[in-house]
Amino acid sequence: MKQAAQTTMHPQDFRLSRDPYGRLVLGIAGRVYDTIVPVRSFPISAPDEGIALVGADGSELVWIDSLADLPEDIRRLVEDELASREFMPEIRRIRHASSFATPSRWQVETDRGEAVLLLKAEEDIRRLSGSTLLIADAHGVQYLVRDVAALDKASRRMLDHFL
Incomplete structure (x- = not known):
């Protein structure tokens, strides 16, 4: 089903659940949309804010300002789905x-x-901010260094050779 993008909705205005195959299903005003995908707008700088629920055709159906605004059951569904799709290990030490x-x-x-x-x-190695780096390896995996200053001295020294 196709529908124009929705505006920010209150959690009581929609239902979110899983179908028997584990896919997210969205209910809005008596309509049901299957194969829903949550998409973060700012996955690194504000991972819990600005999340769109997108339909199978790529259209935005619901905008969520903040995960904290959602009831526990819906928030858990969105977080679980995001975690299953996203893989960005955070480097703690080189x-x-x-x-x-x-x-x-x-x-x-x-x-x-x-x-x-x-x-x-x-x-x-891409600098996202003064202290945050994103490192892409040859296999396409993205590694995050959230705070260069938080790394141990030896790791910072090795990293300095590449920056």
Whole structure:
């Protein structure tokens, strides 16, 4: 079903549930939309604000200003769906870099465990803010360094060779 984009809705104005196949289903004003996908507007700087519920055709059906505004059951559904779709490990420590020139193989500790990534070029490290970096490895996985200053001294020193 196609419908024009909705404006911000109050949680009592819509229903969200899962179908027997585990897909999100949205109910608005007697209409049912299946295969709903939540999309963050600002996944790094404001991950809990500005979330759109998008239909199978790509149209925005519901705008959520803040996850905190949602009832617990709906918020849990949205958070679970986002977590299943998003994979962006956060680097906590750089254990080793094979060289200080690219390509370089890095051994890192992340919030999801240890990982090895291949940095193809210095351009694969993008500065998002004064202290936040996004690192793309050769396999397309995006790694986040939320706060460079929070890394240990050895990790910061290795990273400085590439910045």
